[in-house]
Amino acid sequence: MVNLPPSARTALPTHYRSYRILIVTTASEINQLFPRPLWQWFEQICAIPHPSKHEAALSEHIQQWAKQRGLPVVVDHVGNLIIRKPATAGMEERKTVVIQAHLDMVPQKNADKVHDFTTDPIQPWIDGEWVKATGTTLGADNGIGMSSALAILGAEDICHGPLEVLLTVDEEAGMTGAFGLQAGMLNADILINTDSEQEGEIYMGCAGGVDAEISLPLQWQAPVQQMAYTLSITGLKGGHSGVNIHLGRGNANKLIARFLAGHATELGLSLSEIKGGSLRNAIPREAQCNFTIDAAQLPLLEQCIAQYQAILQTELAVVEPALKLSLQSTPLPAQVLQPTAQKTLINLINSCPNGVIRMSDEISGVTESSLNVGVISTTQDEVTILCLIRSLIDSGRENIESTLQSLSDLAGAQITFSGCYPGWKPDTSSAVMAIVKDTYQSIYHKEPVIMVIHAGLECGLFKKHYPDLDMVSIGPTIRYPHGPDEMVNIKTVGQYWTLLLAVLERIPAK
Structure with a gap:
């Protein structure tokens, strides 16, 4: 059963509450996929409406979860969440890493689909090698990346140095969170953006707009x-x-x-x-x-x-x-x-x-x-x-x-x-890019493709207040984002997760 916060439960319309058991039963297969901690989080995220400018219920749910686990949470003046987790034993001297994702999703549906994105949950389902939604956008952009960050925060068996998770608001409708992030909020040396959409590609730059x-x-x-x-x-x-x-x-x-x-x-x-x-x-x-x-x-x-x-x-x-x-x-x-x-x-x-x-x-x-x-x-x-x-x-x-x-x-x-x-200008001398590239090659025995994406990742905006932050972007394969045909490839979610954990383990000392 998805553990919805009271605010999210009461937000559901009456006609939808009656179908709640059916939806959870259908989605329960999803939380058995690999890696289970990630997919369990994704199921929760799908159950809490979070289109752009309506992320409050999801944000509150994450805050309460983090506080229950004793993880420090900061909410900045625009609503961004920053959650910190100490290094695992023996890795205290490693560089601090911030894993970054955005809280919101694009609300798009088919014309014949009755769905209110501010009150109704997303209905994910498995179609062969893919997870899709029922007549709406899935929110794998950027829900999978967010789920991976939260799963790492909740894990006790993953090795990492000092860790921060940054979850920004309103990325899809104006990058309000990235624009509003102020200097001094992050302590990290390295940022791993999770908003890319092709496994096997490492992004080191993006378009402005x-x-x-x-x-x-x-x-x-x-x-x-x-x-x-x-x-x-x-x-x-x-x-x-x-x-x-x-x-x-x-x-x-x-x-x-x-x-x-x-x-x-x-x-x-x-x-x-x-x-x-x-x-x-x-x-x-x-x-x-x-x-x-x-x-x-x-x-x-x-x-x-x-x-x-x-x-x-x-x-x-x-x-x-x-x-x-x-x-x-x-x-x-x-x-x-x-x-x-x-x-x-x-x-x-x-x-x-x-x-x-x-x-x-x-x-x-x-x-x-x-x-x-x-x-x-x-x-x-x-x-x-x-x-x-x-x-x-x-x-x-x-x-x-x-x-x-x-x-x-x-x-x-x-x-x-x-x-x-602004765009994110490629840095060919990036140390973290080299780590991700070498790690990928050692795991999958092939070279990843180093790419620049024609989309507005938030990385370019972060550079304003954090010019020395070394950044890279990775993610699973997501097809047709921003439309009702959006889907995420199950196998590549596992590959992305494996790569992310291996990279965290290889982060060097300061």
Whole structure:
């Protein structure tokens, strides 16, 4: 049985408490996997809702557990947890290591899944070699890393020097915890980040990023046509807007804009709303537009949709086999966009860059710069487009910022950039990287791949207050993070655990 804290138990809705026994029975097989202490923690983490900005119940549960074990806990001014554990006998003179993970998870679900991420637990299950969730993100990003850190804190048979565990808040929605971590909170010489997602790869650098918000003012008029419809694009895979951006997956926001750019004038349709995506750091899986149209144009509309779906199914046959366009009749809206405003909006979204902008010249196979058109929403006053820019180099980020600024100026839109965070510059002389590399090779008799990841690890932000901290990032194989297809490979969790424990044992003296 999962030991939920009272705050988490009472947070569960009534309809979900009645299914609690079934969920625990299904998940109980998970806590028998290797390594059991890690998977037992992961089961607990799944049972306590913890999407970004809603990590309080999980944080409280971890704090109470640590205090019961006599482990000192510090909660800083933004909510980060720092838990310390003394060295095991004979290792007191080793360098201090901080194992770092983030408390929050990305809340994404399939359209037909009824799930409230702030109250409902994640439902993990075993599918062959993988652990998955039922219609939602799993939270293996970064729940497995967090579980490994907590399992080590609770173990009495693992050799290590002085140890700190840093669990940050709100990593997925703005890196609030990493931004807020102040100097003097950590005593460590070495940081092991657990947020990587490919076994056999050691990460020594990551991309920086910035959020872009484009706001286009709208002008409305009363509808002339007497029929209204919603066109939806669904069935896309989505995924992490950095790690998966090079895979060529469909972006629902861009695909629906492409249809409108090609057929809105021909059909004489008038938009009343366009929306898509839910997170700026997830490739949007679904989008829709609402519009009015003359009844006489309905056969042509259906023909255009069928032709467009056939085109997309040909272009994206491999990467998006479940893509679907659907048309549904809806009530007549009170207002639609004026023709000029509509044309400007469609052109703005359709011309906005998306996906890989440039591959790295220095690191083969790694994306240097990218852009994700993540969220589109419509209000009475404006349409807002949220994008996430990533780049390994500042000039790459600045180039994309300049492009978006120019597009916004041409469209008469306002653009703001916020939440800029630095990349983690690779250090080829890193001592801990060499230890991890040599340890991996000695255990698995093959060389690991030294990589830079096109995602926003928190390591770059830690360097501001801890410039001398020697850092490395490792993790198990996680597929399709930030989407409902997220899964973690069971075997690689064991491999990651074995590597992590061996590295801790090999940390040198100060």
